Amino acid sequence: MIRDQVLVFTDLRKMSRYFDSYSDESQSIQAIEFMLTQLEEYIKSVCTSYDGTIRLIIGDAYLLTFSETPLALAALECLQTQWDRFIQQHQIPCPLSIGVHRGTMFLFRSAAYGHSINLTSQIEAMNNRLTPNIAVSSIAVSEKIQAEVIGTEWEEKLFKLEGGAFTDIHNVEHTLYQFHNDLFRILVNAMNC
Numbered sequence: 697m698i699r700d701q702v703l704v705f706t707d708l709r710k711m712s713r714y715f716d717s718y719s720d721e722s723q724s725i726q727a728i729e730f731m732l733t734q735l736e737e738y739i740k741s742v743c744t745s746y747d748g749t750i751r752l753i754i755g756d757a758y759l760l761t762f763s764e765t766p767l768a769l770a771a772l773e774c775l776q777t778q779w780d781r782f783i784q785q786h787q788i789p790c791p792l793s794i795g796v797h798r799g800t801m802f803l804f805r806s807a808a809y810g811h812s813i814n815l816t817s818q819i820e821a822m823n824n825r826l827t828p829n830i831a832v833s834s835i836a837v838s839e840k841i842q843a844e845v846i847g848t849e850w851e852e853k854l855f856k857l858e859g860g861a862f863t864d865i866h867n868v869e870h871t872l873y874q875f876h877n878d879l880f881r882i883l884v885n886a887m888n889c
Contacts, residue, residue, distance in 0.1 A: 699800045702768040702841070703812055704748075704760040705820040706775075708735070708790045709828075711756050731788055732756060738778045746771035751801070752808050759808055759816075761801070765844045768796065769837075769853075776833045792833035795820025798840050 711728070718724035739758055743750055746767045752759035762768035772794060779792050797819055799812020815838065823836035837854060845851050 697800060697802050698751075698761060700798065701761040701763060701801065702765055702796060702798050703801060703816040704758075704762065704768060704772065705795045705816050706739070706758045706760070707793050707820055707824065708756040709793050709824060711790050714788065714790050727788075731786075731790065734782055735779065738775055738782070742771040742775045742778075745774070751803070752806070759813075765798065765841055766848065766850060769841075769845070769850050772796070772835050773853075776835060780832050789831065791831060793820055793824040793827075794833065794835040795823055795837075796835065796841050797838040798844070 708731075711731075714731075715724050715728055718727060735756065736753075739750065739760070742748065743760060746762065747764070748760050748762045748768065748771055750758060751761055762771065776792065776794070782788070783790060795816050795818070797812060797816040799815065800810060801808055801813050802810045819836050819838055823834055826836075827834050842851075842854050845854065
């Protein structure tokens with residue numbers, strides 16, 4: 697059991713479509729492995745710099761933990777900036793979708809489970825559904841994370857996600873907040889023109 701951690705799920709958007717966009721399978725494999733190698737390097741780097749831990753990797757999806765919310769948000773802001781710069785530079789249409797929540801998780805062999813894991817996964821999935829066509833990475837956080845940063849610099853960067861409410865299996869309603877750094881705002885506003 698790992699108690700009271702900031703839980704982070706990351707997933708690449710549109711990776712299957714990107715893989716299928718190549719007519720030559722060897723080119724496709726080379727492009728995907730180049731992309732996944734870079735993603736792994738960025739995630740390892742932010743975990744090292746911001747005291748995070750990689751708990752699980754499934755394909756292009758990562759489960760990370762951080763002990764402190766400000767460190768987690770700083771790490772994710774850095775990851776978002778690095779990844780978006782990389783995909784724009786290499787014309788890769790696969791931004792990150794990230795979900796963040798605080799809670800307890802359980803690990804058994806290679807399995808991570810528990811209510812907080814499920815909520816974090818739902819937050820990432822909801823983030824992906826509510827912002828499906830953006831060309832930049834997006835981060836959605838739970839109201840629990842939002843409440844932890846009230847009165848800090850991070851509060852100003854979190855905005856209530858329109859349509860970002862869902863009810864979990866315990867019939868508890870959750871409201872989501874989206875992290876907006878300056879690059880995110882500029883690119884999303886440009887796309888909406």
